[in-house]
Amino acid sequence: QIENLPVGRNALAMMRVVPGVQSGKRDVSTGNINGSRAVTTDYEVDGLPALSSNIGDVELQPITEMVEELVVQTAQYTAESGRGATQVSITTRPGTNDYHGVLFHFFRNDALNANSFMNNALGSGKQKQRHNLLGATFGGPVVLPRVYRGRNRTFFNFGYEATRTREFGQIVSSVPT
Secondary structure, eight states, X not given: XXXXXXXXXXXXXXXXXXXXXXXXXXXXXXSEETTOOGGGEEEEETTEEOBOXXXXXXXXXXXXXXXXXXXEEOSSOOGGGOSSSXXXXXXXXXXXXXXXXXXXXXXEEGGGSOOOHHHHHHTOOOOOEEEEEEEEEEEEEOEETTTEEOTTTOEXXXXXXXXXXEEOOOOOOOOOO
């Protein structure tokens, strides 16, 4: 269901559907919520702080397929929630008694794109663009044959995501004579 929302591949972009959330210059994590500054928002992933101590950006963003729940609390949150004006808590999926996995591959390719306005105006062809986002998630019970059977006790969940981009840009400029 989350994949069908117009939020892209960023789990924090789901915050855009919350009233009072305004995106910043780069993404929603650098914006403000209910008029507060971006640095006053406290982000947690599975109860651990997810902010960079140097610049205040969100450092840890789980793969979208691994997100179980995203909670945005803008007012009246409990004392254990943290220190910010807004609390954003992401919970990742735990493992289960059954093995589950997801494979995904999203791509953009110049063979599927139309030529840009500037390329048409200059009489040049389409610029080369190859963008691949691929990955997998897998989870289930920890089972070590003849040693340990973790059903109903011990679980794992693993995720991998990679981005590969190959593209060439075009710069049109004027140089004084």
